[in-house]
Amino acid sequence: MEKLLERCAALDVHKRQVTACAHVPNRRGERAELRAEFETMTPDLLALRDWLKGLGVTHVAMEATGVYWKPVYYLLEDDFELLLVNASHVNNVPGRKTDVADAQWLCELLEHGLLRASFVPPKPIRELRDLTRYRKSLVWERQREANRLQKLLEDANIKLASVATRVLGASGRAMLAELCEGRNDPEALAELAPGKLRRKLPALRRALTGRFSSHHALLVSQLLSHIDYLDEAIDALSAEIEERLRPFEHKLELLTTIPGVAERTAEVIMAELGADMQRFPDHRHLASWAAICPGNEESAGKRKTGKTRKGDSWLRTALIEAANSAAGRTRDTYLNAQ
Known part of the structure; x- marks a missing residue:
């Protein structure tokens, strides 16, 4: 399979330690795999950053593990192209799960361009x-x-x-x-x-x-x-x-023109989605990312379920509250007619 990245690394992040695996070319131009372990204290994460820089790594991938990925991501985001990935999308072969194996597998997927990054908004x-x-x-x-x-x-x-x-x-x-x-x-x-x-x-x-x-x-x-x-x-x-939110006043005003969307709901929508909508090609992609559109599970020509996925619970709550408000308190709208 074609290798799209020459110098990349993957991190298996836990509460107390980070296992790093890097794929870089050696002196003969062949692929070399280097591994290292670091603790998660700030001096150790700085050492991890220096280690990756020393190898000339350009892209780094890590799984979204609880909240433990956050300090690692925030410390590295200015120096590398980071990909935060959903752990359920990159499962390894069953029965072969170790910290090193997870980092190796993630690095291999990254090297071949098979990872889809999750949305991490700017600071x-x-x-x-x-x-x-x-x-x-x-x-x-x-x-x-x-x-x-x-x-x-x-x-x-x-x-x-x-x-x-x-x-x-x-x-x-x-x-x-x-x-x-x-x-x-x-x-x-x-x-x-x-x-x-x-x-x-x-x-x-x-x-x-x-x-x-x-x-x-x-x-x-x-x-x-x-x-x-x-x-x-x-x-x-x-x-x-x-x-x-003062710099986004105009966008907030536009959001509040939607039936059911009050000022606080608009603030939550802005905080969860960010101000830049260009990352979503259209409204259907946005609804899919927010996991409020029907699911699609079909086998042998039979539709099994249409339940929605687990998405951003804070955004989902705000949108459901807005929909209920529009259905019950507005007149001459589509939601009220339902």
Whole structure:
């Protein structure tokens, strides 16, 4: 088989060590295989970089192993043409799996041009991804804390959620603060209701009559403090994300014109896909990369399954939320008609 690369290397990356295999021509012009092992501390990775440079390597391949590939990739990306590959696409012969064999096999595939690189966005987009993903994690954690609060109120038989639309709104928080201070008179608590909620004063008095003890007060105060902290953290992250996306304001505006795509969803889409769409020939390739198009498994003329592949879960979540929003909250659109 034709060899497309003269000097290439492959890395088998683990938590504590990296096994490197390089294919380079020797003094007689014949292919030589060199192997070495390095630890994953920064000085050792710098030694790996120098070793590859000394051999004149131009292309380096590695598998996407958990998160362990990241420091290796980031340290080498300025000096070599890197290919991050999906491990499931480069399986070796069963029963012959060792670190050295994996590196050798990967290097051979790279040498013959048989590897397909995964998309690794540039550094600014990677940092933006970290911010949007962490913000989403905090949003989920806030929702979990709100659910815990509701369960605790049910335990104390405080039925505030049955009367008020938002337990964590301004009036709900005021009532919960009074309960935590030990003031649990239903009449006085109901008087804290503002505006339209005052129309429900009789029901509110009944809902606030419960068995709220000092034990509940301790837990509710902790939950409210944590929710406040999460709100502050989410706001700080949102401000930083907005600042980093300022150069892409126009593209964000275009994204929000899509039915169901709100500002935060547009930010997630930008962080997961990047700003350069030229790497996708058309929208079908993009849908395939995101793994939101039907799968294709057919044998003997029979279609077995059409389930989607596992793709970028963060992007998938954002797109599904946008589709559900468009289907339920927009009018005269294709999704709403379905």
